[in-house]
Amino acid sequence: MSMMDHCKDFLSWLDHDTSLNIFKGMDDPADLARVSCVSRSWRHFVIANGLSKQLCLRMFPPLSRVACVVELNQHGVKEHPEVGSSNSMEWLALQKDNRVYGYLARCCMSPVAMDCIAKAIGASSTDNIPQESIDHTLEERDNIAGRFSYWSSNGQINPNVPETLTYQLGSQICVIKEINIQPFQAHFQMGAPIYSAQSVRFKMGHQKASLDSLADEMFVWTYTSPEFPMAQENRLQTFQLPEPVLCIGGILQVELLGRVQRQEMDGLLYICISYVQALGIQLSPAFSVEILDPSGMFVLKRDQRVKCEPHATSDDESGILNENVRRELRDFRRVVNILRGHVMGIGAEDGWDEEDYEDDDFDEDVA
Known part of the structure:
Protein backbone atom coordinates (compact mmCIF):
# COMPACT_ATOMS: atom_id res chain seq x y z
CA MET A 1 0.00 0.00 0.00
CA MET A 109 -19.36 25.11 29.01
CA SER A 110 -17.61 27.78 31.07
CA PRO A 111 -16.74 26.52 34.58
CA VAL A 112 -17.20 30.03 36.02
CA ALA A 113 -20.53 30.58 37.78
CA MET A 114 -21.99 33.81 39.15
CA ASP A 115 -25.22 34.93 40.79
CA CYS A 116 -27.64 35.50 37.90
CA ILE A 117 -30.54 37.12 39.80
CA ALA A 118 -30.92 40.79 38.87
CA LYS A 119 -34.02 41.82 40.81
CA ALA A 120 -37.12 40.54 42.57
CA ILE A 121 -40.44 40.66 40.72
CA GLY A 122 -42.76 39.67 43.55
CA ALA A 123 -43.97 37.11 46.06
CA SER A 124 -47.25 35.23 46.23
CA SER A 125 -47.84 36.81 49.66
CA THR A 126 -45.98 39.06 52.10
CA ASP A 127 -46.80 39.41 55.78
CA ASN A 128 -45.49 42.95 56.31
CA ILE A 129 -44.47 45.40 53.58
CA PRO A 130 -41.80 46.75 53.31
CA GLN A 131 -40.22 45.26 56.45
CA GLU A 132 -40.52 41.66 55.14
CA SER A 133 -40.33 42.28 51.39
CA ILE A 134 -38.97 39.80 48.84
CA ASP A 135 -36.29 42.41 48.05
CA HIS A 136 -34.53 41.38 51.26
CA THR A 137 -33.83 37.92 49.79
CA LEU A 138 -31.30 39.48 47.40
CA GLU A 139 -29.04 40.42 50.30
CA GLU A 140 -26.76 37.72 51.68
CA ARG A 141 -26.67 39.30 55.12
CA ASP A 142 -29.64 38.56 57.39
CA ASN A 143 -29.02 41.58 59.59
CA ILE A 144 -28.68 45.12 58.23
CA ALA A 145 -28.24 48.18 60.42
CA GLY A 146 -29.41 46.21 63.43
CA ARG A 147 -32.58 45.01 61.67
CA PHE A 148 -33.27 41.46 60.48
CA SER A 149 -33.46 41.17 56.69
CA TYR A 150 -35.82 38.50 55.31
CA TRP A 151 -39.04 37.79 53.42
CA SER A 152 -42.06 36.39 55.24
CA SER A 153 -45.21 34.86 53.83
CA ASN A 154 -48.66 35.42 55.24
CA GLY A 155 -49.68 33.05 58.02
CA GLN A 156 -51.82 30.03 57.14
CA ILE A 157 -53.71 27.35 59.05
CA ASN A 158 -53.28 24.81 56.25
CA PRO A 159 -49.67 23.51 56.09
CA ASN A 160 -50.07 22.63 52.38
CA VAL A 161 -50.55 26.20 51.14
CA PRO A 162 -47.50 26.92 48.91
CA GLU A 163 -45.66 30.17 48.31
CA THR A 164 -43.73 31.47 45.31
CA LEU A 165 -40.88 33.95 44.92
CA THR A 166 -40.41 35.27 41.37
CA TYR A 167 -37.20 36.87 40.10
CA GLN A 168 -35.83 38.42 36.95
CA LEU A 169 -32.42 37.16 35.91
CA GLY A 170 -29.68 39.44 34.68
CA SER A 171 -29.71 37.98 31.18
CA GLN A 172 -32.42 37.08 28.68
CA ILE A 173 -30.60 33.84 28.11
CA CYS A 174 -28.47 32.14 30.74
CA VAL A 175 -27.44 28.75 32.04
CA ILE A 176 -28.52 27.97 35.61
CA LYS A 177 -26.61 25.23 37.41
CA GLU A 178 -27.74 25.46 41.02
CA ILE A 179 -29.97 27.51 43.28
CA ASN A 180 -29.10 28.27 46.89
CA ILE A 181 -31.63 29.22 49.56
CA GLN A 182 -31.23 30.13 53.21
CA PRO A 183 -34.31 29.87 55.47
CA PHE A 184 -34.70 32.57 58.09
CA GLN A 185 -34.18 31.91 61.79
CA ALA A 186 -36.20 34.25 64.02
CA HIS A 187 -33.74 34.84 66.87
CA PHE A 188 -36.13 37.43 68.32
CA GLN A 189 -38.81 34.78 68.99
CA MET A 190 -38.98 32.21 71.77
CA GLY A 191 -36.83 29.20 70.88
CA ALA A 192 -35.38 30.94 67.76
CA PRO A 193 -37.56 28.96 65.27
CA ILE A 194 -36.49 28.39 61.65
CA TYR A 195 -39.22 29.06 59.11
CA SER A 196 -38.16 26.84 56.22
CA ALA A 197 -40.41 25.01 53.78
CA GLN A 198 -40.72 21.22 53.59
CA SER A 199 -39.47 21.21 50.01
CA VAL A 200 -38.66 23.48 47.09
CA ARG A 201 -39.11 23.39 43.32
CA PHE A 202 -37.94 25.74 40.56
CA LYS A 203 -39.50 27.00 37.34
CA MET A 204 -37.83 28.95 34.54
CA GLY A 205 -39.27 30.67 31.51
CA HIS A 206 -40.36 33.99 30.11
CA GLN A 207 -43.13 36.52 30.52
CA LYS A 208 -46.00 36.70 28.06
CA ALA A 209 -46.67 40.40 28.01
CA SER A 210 -46.53 42.77 30.99
CA LEU A 211 -45.90 41.94 34.63
CA ASP A 212 -49.05 43.57 35.99
CA SER A 213 -49.86 40.38 37.87
CA LEU A 214 -47.97 37.42 39.28
CA ALA A 215 -50.58 34.95 38.14
CA ASP A 216 -49.21 31.92 36.31
CA GLU A 217 -50.87 33.02 33.07
CA MET A 218 -48.44 35.93 32.92
CA PHE A 219 -45.54 33.51 32.42
CA VAL A 220 -44.62 30.61 30.17
CA TRP A 221 -42.65 28.00 32.09
CA THR A 222 -40.31 26.05 29.83
CA TYR A 223 -38.61 24.16 32.67
CA THR A 224 -39.80 22.71 35.98
CA SER A 225 -37.29 21.04 38.29
CA PRO A 226 -37.80 17.99 40.48
CA GLU A 227 -38.90 18.63 44.06
CA PHE A 228 -36.02 18.97 46.54
CA PRO A 229 -36.38 18.49 50.33
CA MET A 230 -35.41 21.52 52.40
CA ALA A 231 -33.69 21.13 55.76
CA GLN A 232 -34.96 22.94 58.86
CA GLU A 233 -31.54 24.52 59.29
CA ASN A 234 -30.20 28.08 59.34
CA ARG A 235 -27.65 27.74 56.54
CA LEU A 236 -27.34 28.37 52.82
CA GLN A 237 -28.74 25.18 51.30
CA THR A 238 -27.56 24.12 47.84
CA PHE A 239 -29.99 22.63 45.31
CA GLN A 240 -28.01 21.26 42.40
CA LEU A 241 -30.13 20.88 39.28
CA PRO A 242 -29.96 17.43 37.63
CA GLU A 243 -28.28 19.13 34.68
CA PRO A 244 -27.56 22.74 33.70
CA VAL A 245 -30.72 24.47 32.46
CA LEU A 246 -30.84 27.00 29.64
CA CYS A 247 -33.29 29.65 30.80
CA ILE A 248 -34.74 31.48 27.80
CA GLY A 249 -36.55 34.64 28.81
CA GLY A 250 -34.84 35.27 32.14
CA ILE A 251 -37.60 34.50 34.66
CA LEU A 252 -36.99 32.27 37.70
CA GLN A 253 -39.66 31.20 40.17
CA VAL A 254 -38.96 29.48 43.48
CA GLU A 255 -41.85 27.33 44.73
CA LEU A 256 -41.84 26.77 48.49
CA LEU A 257 -43.94 23.70 49.27
CA GLY A 258 -45.24 22.75 52.70
CA ARG A 259 -45.09 24.69 55.97
CA VAL A 260 -43.38 23.27 59.04
CA GLN A 261 -43.03 26.10 61.53
CA ARG A 262 -45.92 27.61 63.51
CA GLN A 263 -45.58 31.07 65.06
CA GLU A 264 -46.34 30.96 68.76
CA MET A 265 -48.04 34.35 69.00
CA ASP A 266 -50.84 33.63 66.48
CA GLY A 267 -50.66 29.88 65.94
CA LEU A 268 -50.28 30.26 62.15
CA LEU A 269 -47.77 28.60 59.85
CA TYR A 270 -45.25 30.79 58.01
CA ILE A 271 -42.38 30.45 55.53
CA CYS A 272 -39.51 32.92 55.83
CA ILE A 273 -36.46 33.19 53.54
CA SER A 274 -33.40 35.35 54.09
CA TYR A 275 -31.43 34.76 50.88
CA VAL A 276 -31.89 33.32 47.37
CA GLN A 277 -29.06 32.86 44.87
CA ALA A 278 -29.06 31.35 41.37
CA LEU A 279 -25.61 30.34 40.15
CA GLY A 280 -24.90 30.05 36.46
CA ILE A 281 -23.61 31.72 33.30
CA GLN A 282 -25.08 34.91 31.85
CA LEU A 283 -24.86 34.87 28.06
CA SER A 284 -25.92 38.47 27.40
CA PRO A 285 -24.94 40.74 25.76
CA ALA A 286 -23.18 38.33 23.40
CA PHE A 287 -26.52 36.52 22.98
CA SER A 288 -30.09 37.71 23.22
CA VAL A 289 -33.52 36.33 22.35
CA GLU A 290 -36.75 37.65 20.87
CA ILE A 291 -39.79 35.66 21.99
CA LEU A 292 -42.37 35.17 19.24
CA ASP A 293 -45.74 35.17 20.99
CA PRO A 294 -47.96 33.22 21.08
CA SER A 295 -46.04 30.35 19.49
CA GLY A 296 -43.30 30.32 22.12
CA MET A 297 -40.69 30.10 19.37
CA PHE A 298 -37.86 32.61 19.57
CA VAL A 299 -35.15 34.29 17.53
CA LEU A 300 -31.60 33.63 18.76
CA LYS A 301 -29.36 36.64 18.21
CA ARG A 302 -25.58 36.67 18.32
CA ASP A 303 -23.87 40.05 18.64
CA GLN A 304 -20.48 39.73 16.97
CA ARG A 305 -19.29 42.95 18.59
CA VAL A 306 -19.06 41.44 22.07
CA LYS A 307 -17.74 38.24 23.59
CA CYS A 308 -19.04 36.10 26.42
CA GLU A 309 -17.17 37.18 29.54
CA PRO A 310 -18.38 34.88 32.35
CA HIS A 311 -15.42 35.80 34.55
CA ALA A 312 -14.24 39.06 36.09
CA THR A 313 -12.29 41.38 33.80
CA SER A 314 -9.92 44.29 34.28
CA ASP A 315 -12.88 46.36 35.48
CA ASP A 316 -12.95 44.41 38.76
CA GLU A 317 -12.27 47.43 40.95
CA SER A 318 -14.97 49.61 39.42
CA GLY A 319 -17.40 46.67 39.57
CA ILE A 320 -16.68 46.17 43.26
CA LEU A 321 -17.07 49.89 43.87
CA ASN A 322 -20.43 49.95 42.09
CA GLU A 323 -21.64 46.94 44.04
CA ASN A 324 -20.59 48.52 47.33
CA VAL A 325 -22.52 51.67 46.45
CA ARG A 326 -25.58 49.61 45.51
CA ARG A 327 -25.36 47.70 48.78
CA GLU A 328 -25.12 50.90 50.82
CA LEU A 329 -28.06 52.33 48.89
CA ARG A 330 -30.15 49.21 49.53
CA ASP A 331 -29.25 49.36 53.23
CA PHE A 332 -30.29 53.00 53.42
CA ARG A 333 -33.56 52.31 51.64
CA ARG A 334 -34.41 49.52 54.05
CA VAL A 335 -33.63 51.60 57.11
CA VAL A 336 -35.85 54.40 55.81
CA ASN A 337 -38.62 51.94 54.91
CA ILE A 338 -38.43 50.37 58.36
CA LEU A 339 -38.69 53.80 59.96
CA ARG A 340 -41.61 54.70 57.72
CA GLY A 341 -43.39 51.55 58.80
CA HIS A 342 -43.12 52.51 62.46
CA VAL A 343 -43.76 56.26 62.31
CA MET A 344 -47.41 57.35 62.26
CA GLY A 345 -48.68 60.14 60.02
CA ILE A 346 -46.04 59.89 57.29
CA GLY A 347 -47.48 59.29 53.85
CA ALA A 348 -45.69 57.86 50.87
CA GLU A 349 -45.45 61.31 49.37
CA ASP A 350 -43.46 62.52 52.39
CA GLY A 351 -41.03 59.60 52.53
CA TRP A 352 -38.52 57.80 50.40
CA ASP A 353 -39.26 57.75 46.70
CA GLU A 354 -37.28 54.89 45.18
CA GLU A 355 -37.89 56.12 41.64
CA ASP A 356 -35.79 59.19 42.43
CA TYR A 357 -32.79 57.05 43.39
CA GLU A 358 -32.36 54.22 40.92
CA ASP A 359 -29.22 52.09 40.97
CA ASP A 360 -28.46 53.17 37.38
CA ASP A 361 -28.09 56.75 38.54
CA PHE A 362 -25.46 55.70 41.04
CA ASP A 363 -23.68 53.67 38.36
CA GLU A 364 -23.18 56.89 36.38
CA ASP A 365 -21.94 58.75 39.45
CA VAL A 366 -19.29 56.20 40.36
CA ALA A 367 -18.23 55.29 36.84
Missing part, protein backbone atom coordinates in the same frame (compact mmCIF):
# COMPACT_ATOMS: atom_id res chain seq x y z
CA SER A 2 1.42 3.37 -0.99
CA MET A 3 2.03 6.32 1.34
CA MET A 4 -0.95 8.12 -0.26
CA ASP A 5 -3.22 5.26 0.72
CA HIS A 6 -2.10 5.59 4.35
CA CYS A 7 -2.92 9.32 4.33
CA LYS A 8 -6.35 8.96 2.75
CA ASP A 9 -9.18 10.70 4.64
CA PHE A 10 -11.30 8.12 6.47
CA LEU A 11 -14.45 10.06 5.50
CA SER A 12 -13.93 8.81 1.96
CA TRP A 13 -13.71 5.21 3.19
CA LEU A 14 -16.81 5.21 5.37
CA ASP A 15 -20.43 5.71 4.45
CA HIS A 16 -22.13 8.93 5.50
CA ASP A 17 -24.14 7.49 8.43
CA THR A 18 -21.09 5.83 9.99
CA SER A 19 -19.05 9.02 9.73
CA LEU A 20 -21.94 11.01 11.19
CA ASN A 21 -22.23 8.68 14.20
CA ILE A 22 -18.49 9.03 14.87
CA PHE A 23 -18.65 12.83 14.81
CA LYS A 24 -21.79 12.89 16.94
CA GLY A 25 -19.88 11.02 19.63
CA MET A 26 -18.08 14.26 20.48
CA ASP A 27 -19.88 15.94 23.37
CA ASP A 28 -17.33 18.72 23.98
CA PRO A 29 -17.61 21.86 21.80
CA ALA A 30 -13.84 22.26 21.91
CA ASP A 31 -13.37 18.83 20.33
CA LEU A 32 -15.80 19.69 17.56
CA ALA A 33 -13.91 22.93 16.92
CA ARG A 34 -10.61 21.05 16.75
CA VAL A 35 -12.06 18.52 14.32
CA SER A 36 -13.14 21.38 12.06
CA CYS A 37 -9.50 22.48 11.85
CA VAL A 38 -8.15 19.11 10.70
CA SER A 39 -8.96 19.57 7.03
CA ARG A 40 -11.32 21.28 4.63
CA SER A 41 -13.29 18.11 4.12
CA TRP A 42 -13.81 17.63 7.87
CA ARG A 43 -14.83 21.27 8.30
CA HIS A 44 -17.25 20.91 5.40
CA PHE A 45 -18.69 17.76 6.97
CA VAL A 46 -19.23 19.49 10.35
CA ILE A 47 -20.96 22.49 8.76
CA ALA A 48 -23.03 20.59 6.19
CA ASN A 49 -24.48 18.28 8.85
CA GLY A 50 -25.14 21.01 11.40
CA LEU A 51 -23.11 19.22 14.07
CA SER A 52 -22.66 22.34 16.24
CA LYS A 53 -26.43 22.86 16.29
CA GLN A 54 -27.07 19.20 17.06
CA LEU A 55 -24.59 19.34 19.95
CA CYS A 56 -26.38 22.40 21.39
CA LEU A 57 -29.75 20.66 21.07
CA ARG A 58 -28.42 17.66 22.98
CA MET A 59 -27.05 19.95 25.68
CA PHE A 60 -30.16 22.14 25.89
CA PRO A 61 -33.41 20.78 24.38
CA PRO A 62 -35.22 24.19 24.69
CA LEU A 63 -33.12 25.34 21.72
CA SER A 64 -35.47 23.27 19.56
CA ARG A 65 -37.78 26.31 19.77
CA VAL A 66 -35.33 28.51 17.85
CA ALA A 67 -37.20 29.85 14.82
CA CYS A 68 -34.12 31.40 13.25
CA VAL A 69 -30.60 32.58 14.03
CA VAL A 70 -29.50 36.18 13.52
CA GLU A 71 -26.00 37.64 13.56
CA LEU A 72 -25.45 41.31 14.37
CA ASN A 73 -22.35 42.79 12.74
CA GLN A 74 -19.97 45.49 13.90
CA HIS A 75 -22.57 48.17 13.06
CA GLY A 76 -25.30 46.51 15.12
CA VAL A 77 -27.41 45.50 12.11
CA LYS A 78 -28.44 42.09 10.85
CA GLU A 79 -26.16 40.29 8.47
CA HIS A 80 -27.91 39.59 5.15
CA PRO A 81 -26.36 37.10 2.73
CA GLU A 82 -25.68 38.40 -0.73
CA VAL A 83 -28.01 37.44 -3.53
CA GLY A 84 -26.99 34.18 -5.13
CA SER A 85 -28.09 30.68 -6.01
CA SER A 86 -30.23 28.69 -3.61
CA ASN A 87 -27.28 26.40 -2.92
CA SER A 88 -24.97 29.27 -1.99
CA MET A 89 -27.67 30.83 0.20
CA GLU A 90 -28.19 27.52 1.99
CA TRP A 91 -24.46 27.11 2.54
CA LEU A 92 -24.16 30.63 3.98
CA ALA A 93 -27.03 29.82 6.37
CA LEU A 94 -25.29 26.60 7.45
CA GLN A 95 -22.05 28.49 8.07
CA LYS A 96 -23.90 31.05 10.18
CA ASP A 97 -25.56 28.33 12.25
CA ASN A 98 -22.19 26.67 12.77
CA ARG A 99 -20.64 29.92 14.03
CA VAL A 100 -23.51 30.85 16.34
CA TYR A 101 -24.22 27.43 17.83
CA GLY A 102 -20.55 26.58 18.12
CA TYR A 103 -19.83 29.75 20.07
CA LEU A 104 -22.96 29.30 22.19
CA ALA A 105 -21.90 25.77 23.14
CA ARG A 106 -18.42 26.94 24.17
CA CYS A 107 -19.84 29.78 26.27
CA CYS A 108 -22.24 27.42 28.03
